[in-house]
Amino acid sequence: MKVTELIEKLDLKVYTKNVNLEKEINGGYVSDLLSDVMGNASEGNVWITLQNHLNVVAIASLKDLACIILVKGIEPSLDVIAKANEEQIPILGSTEKTFELSGKIYQLLM
Amino acid sequence: MVTLKFNIEGGNFSKAGYASSQVKKTLKQLNIHQSLIKNIVVALYEAEVNIVAHAYKGTIQVDIAPTDVSMLVSDEGPGIENIDLAMQEGFSTASAEVRQMGFGAGMGLPNIKKNVDEMYIDTVVGKGTSLKLKKMLNNV
Numbered sequence: 001m002k003v004t005e006l007i008e009k010l011d012l013k014v015y016t017k018n019v020n021l022e023k024e025i026n027g028g029y030v031s032d033l034l035s036d037v038m039g040n041a042s043e044g045n046v047w048i049t050l051q052n053h054l055n056v057v058a059i060a061s062l063k064d065l066a067c068i069i070l071v072k073g074i075e076p077s078l079d080v081i082a083k084a085n086e087e088q089i090p091i092l093g094s095t096e097k098t099f100e101l102s103g104k105i106y107q108l109l110m
Numbered sequence: 111m112v113t114l115k116f117n118i119e120g121g122n123f124s125k126a127g128y129a130s131s132q133v134k135k136t137l138k139q140l141n142i143h144q145s146l147i148k149n150i151v152v153a154l155y156e157a158e159v160n161i162v163a164h165a166y167k168g169t170i171q172v173d174i175a176p177t178d179v180s181m182l183v184s185d186e187g188p189g190i191e192n193i194d195l196a197m198q199e200g201f202s203t204a205s206a207e208v209r210q211m212g213f214g215a216g217m218g219l220p221n222i223k224k225n226v227d228e229m230y231i232d233t234v235v236g237k238g239t240s241l242k243l244k245k246m247l248n249n250v
Contacts, residue, residue: 034159035217038152039224051212055159058127062134062151079124 001025001109003067003090006046009108010101012069013093015076016084023090025066027109030102034059041065048102052076054083061087069105071098112136112174118158120166120187123211129170130155140174142247149225150179150245156218157183157241163208164188165238178227178247184240190233197223 003021007014014021029041030048034055041047043064049056052074060068067090070076076084076091084091094101114136116129130151137147154170161168165187173180190196196203197219204214223229228244 032212033215033217034212035156035215035221038155039217039221043148049212053211054124055126055211055213058131059155062127062130062155063148 003046003092006067006105006108007092010094010104015070015081015091015093016089017081019085019088019090021067021090023066025109028102028105029065030098038063046105048098048105050074050098052080054080056080057083057087057089057091060084060089065089067092069094069101071096071101112140114170114172114174116170118161118165118168118170118185120162120164120168120185123162126159126162127155129158133172137174137179142174142179146179146245146247150181153222153225153243153245154181154183156221157181157243159213160218160239160241161185161187163204163213168238176247179245181226181243181245182240183243184238186238189235189237189239190231191235193231193233 003023025046026044028046031037032049032051037059041063044066046067047065048069050071052070069092073095134151165185168185171182195201199220200216202214202216208214226243227246230242233239
């Protein structure tokens with residue numbers, strides 16, 4: 001599934017601008033511990049988290065993740081959005097809580 | 111042989127990952143195997159964040175040779191009091207602020223060890239730490 005399809009199916013908010021949303025998603029990782037994501041997420045994963053600072057973008061970029069989804073309506077700051085635009089990492093948002101959102105994405109991907 | 115050098119500022123989280131990102135780009139340009147790049151990037155990022163989270167300042171030197179990538183990560187900082195404890199998953203001396211950002215889960219050094227072939231820690235309490243890492247390029 002592509003990032004665009006996920007946005008459409010789950011009515012996600014897109015915070016980044018001019019970032020490629022045609023990337024293919026091959027799975028996901030749910031964690032707020034950055035070293036956990038660094039060690040265990042895989043290329044092409046969606047990353048579901050409540051962390052919203054610059055290092056999240058750095059990790060997503062280093063790991064070639066498909067996108068970041070912020071839960072519970074958490075909004076990224078302008079510097080985070082600017083960095084994500086530059087690194088071509090889509091930052092999306094959902095008003096749902098982590099468990100419900102992860103469950104829906106799991107069903108869509110499996 | 112390609113050599114890359116970086117100065118890392120302690121406490122500046124907004125720049126954390128810059129050195130790792132530059133090394134990743136260079137390794138890609140040199141056509142190093144993707145899975146090896148992934149390992150090197152994980153190890154180097156953790157080492158870079160360790161300087162930012164724990165030390166006053168530090169340097170990273172990466173030597174890319176045809177057979178291996180050697181990384182020397184040195185800092186001026188508090189040093190590591192007990193290396194065995196530091197190597198245990200879950201043990202961390204990170205500050206509350208650092209933990210709130212999602213760092214300091216006690217996975218840094220274990221993550222580094224898992225992703226390289228050789229790892230040596232040289233540390234003096236009150237002076238600093240240097241980490242010598244090596245990733246072989248011939249066994250994919």
